[in-house]
Amino acid sequence: MSADVKPAADASRFRFLPHMDSASGHLIWAITVALFFLFVAIAPGFLNFLNINSILSEIALFGFLAVALTPVIVSGNIDISVGSVLGMAACLSIVLMPYGIGVAISAALGAGLLAGFMNGVLVEKVGIDSFIVTLATMIGIRGVTFYYIGDRSVMTLDPVFLAIGNSNVGFVPVRTIVLAIIAVLVAWVMHSTSHGRYTFAIGGNRAAAVDAGVRVSRHVIANMMICGLLAAVGGVAMAAQLGSVTPAFGAQYELWGITAVVLGGTRLRGGTGSILGSLGAVATLAILHNGMVLLQVQSFYVPIVIGFALILALVLDRQPTGIVKGGE
């Protein structure tokens, strides 16, 4: 049996718009557009330049995590340490700023990559379930961050770093543009490379992928590393925007990331999903949150609405299993 399964000949073409295989994947963009026009109609100031900038900024807040988590979940795994990795990277990038912006950002991204590698090795080589592994690393990484930083806030006034985090191109924050570029890259990897196709195959039927000669461990570890790296990118982006973070930063962000991925049509059991769907869900949540704030709806209603939407997405997504989609 060959060590590597060769991808199908017609699947090597670049696909910018990955197909969305689940009902909720298509639905989410319809909801995004519908919500947008709804709030244009009923929320005064919604279309204001600064408000659109604010929505796009909020998309960046959770978008990095949603893009990071999608390949992991498509492969049938999960990573709930992303919030802790984001917080760790945010703190590291600020604490190491005296050594130069390049060193600070590189160290933060490197730490994220290492965390992902650690998660991947524990899942694939030690054989522990990804939920358990990343639960442990979620707690452990947060603890290490607190140990290293202490229970205090860390702050930087580096003008270049803060400029990166607070600059706009027109009304679009630079952080959101970076997110968009990364999303395109990850989407391309998922749908136009063998790694992406094997990710779908592993998530769809791991045993069949193993039998077909796919090096499952290699691809799962790679996805975990990408996830850790992108969570760290998110942390650096937030640190650049705020200029000050605490070791507690990013707590519970993993829940929002996972919510967005599931709402966007990616199945928790793996095998199906898309970056575009995940981004659509992030946009929906950002628009919903922003619109409700503009309408002065009590903040407690937001999680109620999102919880209901998540249940609805899961109900709509109940389809027969065993169908491996993606990368065709």
Place this chain on the structure above:
Amino acid sequence: MNRRQALATFGLVTAISLGDTWGGLAQDLPEFLKGHELKKPLNQLKIGFSALGRGTNSYSAIVYDIMEKRSEELGMELVILDGGTDPGVQAQQIPTMITKQVDVAVVWPINSGAILPSIKLLYDAKIPILILDSRIPEEGVKYTVAFTGADHYKEAYNTGLLMAKALDGKGNLLEITGLPGYDVTQLRIDGIADALKQYPDIKLLDIQPADWSQEKGQTLTESWITRFGDQIDGIVAADGGSGAGAMYAVRAAVEDGRLQSGHIKFTDVSLFTPNYDAILTGEYYGGVLQPPQTEGKLAFENAVKIAEGIEVPKEILFEGPVLTKENAAQYERPNW
């Protein structure tokens, strides 16, 4: 309609419109505005309020309630932004104040440093800013009009002295702090530490955060009881919520027979209802009474003054009284 009737109608409509507008100015002015000239009718004012999060604790909830109630009484619009203790979320929400074109922004920073870019944004949009409760770094002060809040350092210093008195100047102490990264947290740590410097025989066994949470304060104290047991002589908390949690944990341990009843002394920097009640029974040694009503009142009144172009002091501070069993009954029972 003839010309005279048309003129009369026009005059009447104009009078009613002006009356409605200037009625907002000429309405019975609240005490804090009497003697001042208003540049805008009160019922046309819009106040922006970005804060810690209503659900953080009962102190925060009462400040929210006061801002809402007073705004409603005077017919003002209050734009509420609930940061939910997340500085990232607060930063995303601040631009909403600009979208809503508020006349003044009251900002209760969740993270003093992280709020700076948002403060600059409001300043550039020419919205005057009142900082509430937690000071921001010096770099940002120039963009704000004023700060109002408790003198947290002084109150914490007094709490530290109270604990020293409770322990007769010697013993083993545990300290519960507030939300990491919050300016108030550090001020209270510093105040207590400076007070206790005078008592070298008081040994700090451990210091840990409980994020202003009663539940976390209780869990933390349960761990401490397991670790230190009857070595513990006193617990000082940064706030009444976590202080109450500590008290409940010790109470349970006493009921289980693991600790001696009445041995551990409790003090905190901002008493809540359970702490106050426990002072009266003697279970709690004492603390500083910092009514959120005072904070809310000062925040609201100074926000309105700023919106109306009335000059206010750069710092508006208040200091709560120290309560012990001897004098607690003289003060109204807190309802938070």
